[in-house]
Amino acid sequence: xxxxxxxxxxxxxxxxxxxxxxxxxxxxxxHLMRWSAAIENWHRIHYDxxxxxxxxxxxxxxxxxxxxxxxxxxxxxxxxxxxxxxWTVDFQFRGMNLVGETLTAWGRVRDLRAxxxxxxxxxxxxxxxxxxxxxxxxxxxxxxxxRGGPALPQDKTALLAEFTELRPAAS
Amino acid sequence: xxxTDEIRALIGQKGPVRSAGEPxxxxxxxxxxxxxxxxxxxxxxxxxxxRRDELAPPLWPLHAFVRLVDAPDPFDVLVxxxxxxxxxxxGETGLPPVDIPLNRILNGGVSAEFxxxxxxxxxxxxxxxxxxxxxxxxxSGPMVIVAIRTSYTTQxxxxxxxxxxxxxxx
Numbered sequence: 001x002x003x004x005x006x007x008x009x010x011x012x013x014x015x016x017x018x019x020x021x022x023x024x025x026x027x028x029x030x031h032l033m034r035w036s037a038a039i040e041n042w043h044r045i046h047y048d049x050x051x052x053x054x055x056x057x058x059x060x061x062x063x064x065x066x067x068x069x070x071x072x073x074x075x076x077x078x079x080x081x082x083x084x085x086x087w088t089v090d091f092q093f094r095g096m097n098l099v100g101e102t103l104t105a106w107g108r109v110r111d112l113r114a115x116x117x118x119x120x121x122x123x124x125x126x127x128x129x130x131x132x133x134x135x136x137x138x139x140x141x142x143x144x145x146x147r148g149g150p151a152l153p154q155d156k157t158a159l160l161a162e163f164t165e166l167r168p169a170a171s
Numbered sequence: 172x173x174x175t176d177e178i179r180a181l182i183g184q185k186g187p188v189r190s191a192g193e194p195x196x197x198x199x200x201x202x203x204x205x206x207x208x209x210x211x212x213x214x215x216x217x218x219x220x221x222r223r224d225e226l227a228p229p230l231w232p233l234h235a236f237v238r239l240v241d242a243p244d245p246f247d248v249l250v251x252x253x254x255x256x257x258x259x260x261x262g263e264t265g266l267p268p269v270d271i272p273l274n275r276i277l278n279g280g281v282s283a284e285f286x287x288x289x290x291x292x293x294x295x296x297x298x299x300x301x302x303x304x305x306x307x308x309x310x311s312g313p314m315v316i317v318a319i320r321t322s323y324t325t326q327x328x329x330x331x332x333x334x335x336x337x338x339x340x341x
Contacts, residue, residue, distance in 0.1 A: 006213030024208055031208075038206035040237040042245075042257040055254065065278050066233070070207045073229055082214035082221050085285070086229060092280035138280075157286045157330055 007081030010119025025102030091138025186265035191235035232323035235295035
């Protein structure tokens with residue numbers, strides 16, 4: 001496993017920059033079973049192949065959407081490091097991912113701006129399979145410190161309350 | 172037309188405040204992080220490292236609500252019906268149901284906003300509300316999109332995150 005260099009500040013990144021991708025897989029039945037057990041979600045489409053195929057009409061076991069949403073956040077947090085803060089994520093589950101696939105979470109900086117003493121990076125994100133097929137397109141906002149500026153506060157509630165106009169409509 | 176005035180009146184309704192009932196433990200967090208295949212989070216030289224056994228992933232509060240120690244075994248129903256799908260009330264919000272004859276439910280997407288880091292010892296509380304119910308014409312017929320926003324706090328009222336799930340009924 002490789003990790004990204006730590007830690008970006010607003011002035012160290014530019015629009016169009018790609019985040020170091022994060023790859024997991026091939027995701028096999030033990031991976032899906034371990035995740036189902038960890039979250040105590042026993043939906044059989046994730047670990048019972050005869051059920052998934054014959055009852056639900058699926059081609060095979062499904063990779064859990066609940067795991068895929070963590071996967072996108074892992075990519076973002078690994079990039080932001082301990083000094084940045086993943087503020088928002090939005091994504092759609094557009095396609096299934098099946099057992100045996102190798103998935104890669106990707107991200108690209110779309111826009112950057114200073115917000116008070118801090119920086120805000122807006123990104124496009126997604127998850128592609130080994131053939132490059134996108135299943136989970138989305139966007140994200142990551143707060144970053146500025147070069148020579150203060151660290152982000154531990155509890156972001158008060159800070160983010162000031163960013164009302166930047167808040168996504170759905171949240 | 173599935174979204175009648177009666178269904179539309181559900182928008183804005185809130186469910187009860189639910190408690191996960193038990194605090195996040197080191198052991199639970201270890202198993203969760205291992206299953207999620209959490210990567211290392213880099214910290215600057217001399218900076219405070221990310222404590223994987225202390226700090227949970229941002230979306231962990233969604234998974235805090237598991238079967239409590241004295242709760243009945245949900246698998247008991249398999250004796251009567253061994254072909255049940257295994258969901259057993261997962262994702263229960265306490266909201267009144269959206270009573271429409273579209274029973275196939277797809278997870279359409281997620282929108283989340285994060286405020287504070289969940290930590291060991293936090294007992295997660297959650298409250299859900301309907302924020303939108305709308306109808307669209309899909310390629311395979313009508314579909315209703317139900318958006319549920321859930322606010323997750325700690326037992327001390329510290330806001331952790333707000334998460335909106337969009338469910339597609341068709």
